[in-house]
Amino acid sequence: xxxxxIAIGSNLGDRKQYIESAIRxxxxxxxxxxxxxxxxxxxxxxxxxxxxxxxNAVFEIDTDLTPYQLLQELQRIETALGxxxxxxxxxxxxxxxxxxxxxxxMSEPALCIPHPRMLQRQFVLVPLxxxxxxxxxxxxxxxGARKSKKAxxxxxxxxTHGKKSKKKRRP
Ligand code: AMP
Numbered sequence: 001x002x003x004x005x006i007a008i009g010s011n012l013g014d015r016k017q018y019i020e021s022a023i024r025x026x027x028x029x030x031x032x033x034x035x036x037x038x039x040x041x042x043x044x045x046x047x048x049x050x051x052x053x054x055x056n057a058v059f060e061i062d063t064d065l066t067p068y069q070l071l072q073e074l075q076r077i078e079t080a081l082g083x084x085x086x087x088x089x090x091x092x093x094x095x096x097x098x099x100x101x102x103x104x105x106m107s108e109p110a111l112c113i114p115h116p117r118m119l120q121r122q123f124v125l126v127p128l129x130x131x132x133x134x135x136x137x138x139x140x141x142x143x144g145a146r147k148s149k150k151a152x153x154x155x156x157x158x159x160t161h162g163k164k165s166k167k168k169r170r171p
Pocket of ligand 1: 071085089095096097098099109110111112113114115116
């Protein structure tokens with residue numbers, strides 16, 4: 001079994017009910033055990049259109065599902081709980097993101113693990129730090145090591161003027 005951490009959030013309808021219901025459904029997945037669930041915290045929305053505050057939590061599972069099977073099951077639960085993807089970063093009844101899947105690192109269009117923006121999100125850092133401080137510390141250390149690999153004085157490439165060249169359209 002592989003230990004994974006999943007972030008959960010809701011900012012529409014009965015938010016607490018949606019979160020509890022989603023975790024109940026994860027408990028029923030084949031070959032999957034929910035081990036720990038953080039406290040639920042309320043957070044201001046980050047990005048996207050003006051929308052209501054979120055309830056967020058993180059939970060730990062052990063699973064025999066593959067990363068894509070897990071993603072598929074989580075998306076099935078989102079759909080069953082009324083998640084509609086109309087606006088990017090828009091309000092949602094439920095959002096389930098895979099933060100980590102064991103030590104797996106993957107970067108594919110449909111699945112990036114560890115979740116690429118997780119370390120910039122207080123609504124992930126706080127609950128993950130509560131249930132798995134050692135996992136969070138490990139991720140932060142790796143990020144620190146990656147940053148310090150840059151040679152001193154390295155300047156990040158930044159466009160200072162001019163427009164990005166337009167991509168040629170395919171005929
Ligand atoms: P969201 O709207 O935040 O639920 O994003 C869902 C989209 O992100 C889906 O199309 C997924 O295929 C993709 N995705 C990429 N990496 C992950 C991840 N680690 N966990 C969940 N969804 C992911």
